[in-house]
Amino acid sequence: MQQLGGLSLGTLVIAIVLVGGSSGQQHPRTFPKPPGPAVAHQESTSDVKSIRRLDTVTMEREARELSALASSIPSDVEQLKKVCCPAMLSTS
Secondary structure, rough: OEEEEEHHHHHHHHHHHHHHOOOOOOOOOOOOOOOOOOOOOOOOOOOOOOOOOHHHHHHHHHHHHHHHHHOHHHHHHHHHHHOOOHHHHOOO
C-alpha cells in the first residue's frame, strides 16, 4: 500500500470510517414494515351461513342415467367388434 506520512492508505480509510460513524448523526436502526396480507380477511357474520343442500331428485336421476349407460357398454363393444373389426378377426 502507499505510505502517507507513515500511515498506510488502508489505515487512513478505516480511521475516517470510524470517526465518521461516531459523529452523533446516526439514525436509529429501524426495520422495514412487512406488507399487509395479499387478500384482506372478510369478517363473516354468524347470521348468514351458506348451507349446501343436496338435490336428491337430481342425484337419483343422474344415477339412473349412469346405470343405463354402464349396462349398455358390453353390447356396444360387441356391436363395434362386428362392424369395424371383421377383417382383423378373420386373420387371427
